[in-house]
Amino acid sequence: MPRSTSRHAAAALLVAATVATPSLVAAQVHAQAAPGASTATWSLRPELRAESEYDNNVFLLPDLKKGRLAAGAPAGTRYADMVASADVITTVSGSLDFTTPGIAGKRMRIAPAVAYEYYARNTARAAITYGFDVAQRTARGGEVRLRAAMHPQTFFKNYLADGVDRDLDGSITPDERLYAAAKQGETTFDADYTFRLRKQRAASPFGAALRVGGGWYSRSYNAPFASRELTGPTANGLLRLSIASGTRLDFGYAFASLAAPRVREVSILDETRFDRDFNGNGTMTDVQARAFEMVDRSRREQELNAALSSDLGRAEIQLEYAGRTRRFSSSEPYDIANNGRRDLRHEVGATLRYDLGSAAAFRAAVRRGAQTLNRSGAAVTTGDVADYTRLRTSLGLELRF
Secondary structure (H helix, E strand, O other), rough: OOOOHHHHHHHHHHHOOOOHHHHHHHHHHHHHOOOOOOOOOOEEEEEEEEEEEEOOOOOOOOOHHHHHOOOOOOOOOOOOOOOOOOOOEEEEEEEEEEEEEOOHHHHEEEEEEEEEEEEOOOOOHHHHEEEEEEEEEEEHHHHEEEEEEEEEEEEEEEEEEEEEEOOOOOOOOOOHHEEEEEEEEEEEEEEEEEEEEEEEOOOOOEEEEEEEEEEEEEEEOOOHHHHHHEEEEEEEEHHHHEOOOHHHHEEEEEEEEEEOOOOOEEEEEOOOHHHOOOOOOOOOOOOOOEEEEOOOEEEEEEEEEEEEEEEEOEEEEEEEEEHHHHHHHOOOOOOOOOOEEEEEEEEEHHHHHHHHEEEEEEEEEEEEEEEEEOHHHHHHHOOOOOEEEEEEEEEEEEEEE
């Protein structure tokens, strides 16, 4: 067995023997947005999950560039370690869901979590994520929750790092552009409070609960990609309406104000557009000149989402929609990738969850998304700003002990 395959298998076994992915724990807690009566007893419930997902665009590339990926691309080139745009990602995760009497005898839940993601083709993207949740029930069906998640730096994709004008013609042609592996890490902290607006009763099936919260987001990168780092506050809210027995309608909102470092970065610019000699060769006619100018990727994000869920005996079906906007605040005159940039993404999805018994459940999901930007592909020659489409389908198994 190759050494890299052995490392992936060992990591998967380690996860299976310990705790769960933050996203799965978050999904479990999300499903309890309107908590019921407390159960102030001690309990420990391990969970193990395995899920395989097909993703037809893991690097978020435009359709015209998906076919350019190839195995064995040389180091320093654009597609090194980017073997295929489509891949199968297998996630093995586990959790220890520990409940205990908390404040005023109300139930407190503590859930450490970890997950391992293995990419069948793009093996350089394999990653481990850690998480930790603490939730405390309060009076009148409320709940206070604290969450933290950490994703250590792992390979994300390749970005332009430099350009060398080998033939001294003033232009940086595609074969003269040097790319480096960008490793991305993320850390998030969140706190929220759920309170009941209207209790669902047998005589009156309509119920309502509201969740409000905020937190902090941090994204880090390895050198030389400090300009891509982001930090800032986040806020979110969720209104859950129980419109009938077993049927729920959720409306969510999320906001983030993220600041990026304002630093100089290598880019490829058209001197005739700006009437400036970027590469210092005494002319202003090079259309693909090496430039070293200020960039600013600071932005604000807003997302609206809605989900309709229905319990059908042992099965649960959920239909989802999410729309996200990003508005970049760069005022740097030569930052053509971000100055005035606006992104819009739409995503629709459906999930089926089926209980196989008291200790197991099956899950299947499909999601289709598309992002559009307010700039042409010709405006940004470095290639990391683009429209894209994405299709994801997944199958998973959950075991409860």
